[in-house]
Amino acid sequence: MVDSRFPSLNARVQAVSDALGGAFREGPDWVSYHALNAECLYVTPSVRPWMHASDLVGRSFAAWPMLDEERARWASAWLEVVTGRAVGRLVWRHDVVGSARWVESVLLPDEWRGQLVGVMVWHRDVTDRQKRESALEASVERLQLAYGLARSGYWELDVTTRRLTWSQEVFDIWEMEPEHFAATYDAFLETVVQEDRPLVEQAVSRAMHTHTYELEYRIRTGRGHIRFVRSVGRYHEHGAGRGVLFGAVQDVTAQKESELALAASRELLARSDKLAAVGQLAAGIAHEIRNPLTALRGFIDLMYQRARSNNRRYLEIMRGEVSRMEAIVSELLRLARPDRPQFQQLDLVDLVQEVVAFMSAQALLHGVDIQYEPRAATIKVQGDANQLKQVFINLMRNGIEAMQPGGVLRVALWQEGGAARVQISDEGSGMSPDALARIGEPFFTTKEQGTGLGVMVSKRMVADHGGDLLIESEVGRGTTVMVLLPVANGDA
Ligand code: ADP
Ligand code: MG
Numbered sequence: 001m002v003d004s005r006f007p008s009l010n011a012r013v014q015a016v017s018d019a020l021g022g023a024f025r026e027g028p029d030w031v032s033y034h035a036l037n038a039e040c041l042y043v044t045p046s047v048r049p050w051m052h053a054s055d056l057v058g059r060s061f062a063a064w065p066m067l068d069e070e071r072a073r074w075a076s077a078w079l080e081v082v083t084g085r086a087v088g089r090l091v092w093r094h095d096v097v098g099s100a101r102w103v104e105s106v107l108l109p110d111e112w113r114g115q116l117v118g119v120m121v122w123h124r125d126v127t128d129r130q131k132r133e134s135a136l137e138a139s140v141e142r143l144q145l146a147y148g149l150a151r152s153g154y155w156e157l158d159v160t161t162r163r164l165t166w167s168q169e170v171f172d173i174w175e176m177e178p179e180h181f182a183a184t185y186d187a188f189l190e191t192v193v194q195e196d197r198p199l200v201e202q203a204v205s206r207a208m209h210t211h212t213y214e215l216e217y218r219i220r221t222g223r224g225h226i227r228f229v230r231s232v233g234r235y236h237e238h239g240a241g242r243g244v245l246f247g248a249v250q251d252v253t254a255q256k257e258s259e260l261a262l263a264a265s266r267e268l269l270a271r272s273d274k275l276a277a278v279g280q281l282a283a284g285i286a287h288e289i290r291n292p293l294t295a296l297r298g299f300i301d302l303m304y305q306r307a308r309s310n311n312r313r314y315l316e317i318m319r320g321e322v323s324r325m326e327a328i329v330s331e332l333l334r335l336a337r338p339d340r341p342q343f344q345q346l347d348l349v350d351l352v353q354e355v356v357a358f359m360s361a362q363a364l365l366h367g368v369d370i371q372y373e374p375r376a377a378t379i380k381v382q383g384d385a386n387q388l389k390q391v392f393i394n395l396m397r398n399g400i401e402a403m404q405p406g407g408v409l410r411v412a413l414w415q416e417g418g419a420a421r422v423q424i425s426d427e428g429s430g431m432s433p434d435a436l437a438r439i440g441e442p443f444f445t446t447k448e449q450g451t452g453l454g455v456m457v458s459k460r461m462v463a464d465h466g467g468d469l470l471i472e473s474e475v476g477r478g479t480t481v482m483v484l485l486p487v488a489n490g491d492a
Helices: 009-021 068-084 127-149 168-174 185-191 194-210 253-306 309-336 348-366 385-402 433-438 454-464
Strands: 029-034 040-043 088-096 099-112 115-125 152-158 163-166 212-220 226-237 243-251 344-347 369-374 380-383 408-416 419-425 468-474 478-486
Touching (some): 009 029, 009 099, 009 115, 068 088, 068 099, 163 168, 348 385, 348 408, 385 408, 385 454, 454 478
Antiparallel strands (some): 029 040, 029 115, 099 115, 152 163, 152 243, 212 226, 408 419, 468 478
């Protein structure tokens, strides 16, 4: 009997029911009163109908309808109250056939004359709130999945504690392992490229006023790569100065690099437009100067015949200077004339020999040796001598520029079937598969002073000759460029 163990308990339950019974007639809250052995002795009339007072009273919470894991949580809250006289609190699932409700319960020690006599538990139905929260959790999960698919990561910064939460995608972008990263704002700032750190800090403090966060910055990844990322977020405040900043971050390196490349090639285009305009202007001026120069020259010749020997010396000087001017003008005009290929029968063996001789000065400057090995006495092709020379100059120059002093540039030439083959091999830096894929794109260059036009122009010219230009390369070993041209037949 309860009465014999705790003489005052009965009176206590009576007092509790007198005090609460009137107030707790109807919901939403209800109160139960328990003996120290956890047996429920009383429950207010406001108890939810789905709880069935008869299932509760006379039973320990351990016998209430709930799942075992919930019972374990009840037991630990109970222990806290009974042994520590603290307030216990838990949210648990009350399982009845056909439905489940969530209940929040607060356990309060009931002391009488300095002695713990029972436990009063205050209950509230929180099913709706719990459903909203789990719906929220589910949508956060879906959101994270969407971020993953969009190759962006989800992050969250608690501005009070400066703790940071990153989804796996963020770690992937940063090329870091979660276990090797202290998830704090300061550790994160360390990964931002120094010059961009003030930008990030400004954006964070601005977000606490404007509630929005958006910027691009550079990071150095765990493997030492520099990457551009774009981050957007929102600030959510839940108390004065307390809140979270959360959002998404995306790797925009590839996009950024192509933007930069585009800007660079626009600049180059603008520059070559300007050059073309200057060229046209020069040609126009040259043309205008040529006629007056002819007149000058004619009169100088005329005066020379009549002049006395004293003046002839001056006139000779004038004639010499006018000749120089004429030479400059015709050179200018020749340069400015648009290159229209002049096809004719050529001997490739001689032509390549000429280019090798021409390039040897530059090779010497680089400390590089050119070895020419024609494997035929003569190979006839139809082509424009200037264009073909330009092609071999471009390709040999690249080979020379790729090598260190002491390197050897091998130029071989032979005929195979209907094709003439010129092979230019260097022992230089070689190209990565990425570079190899891009070579010949206009403005693709890895050189500080490069134009990235040499290979493109060469390819175009070789194609105009009905030929082909092939490149093989291996990083650290060197590059081989092969030019194939159709051999001229018939009257060769
Ligand atoms: P540029 O020489 O002005 O850079 P090119 O079109 O001639 O332009 O070459 C484009 C790029 O291709 C070079 O910057 C270089 O990176 C690469 N390349 C071309 N030829 C070689 C070579 N023989 N060895 C290594 N890299 C080469
Ligand atoms: Mg070049």
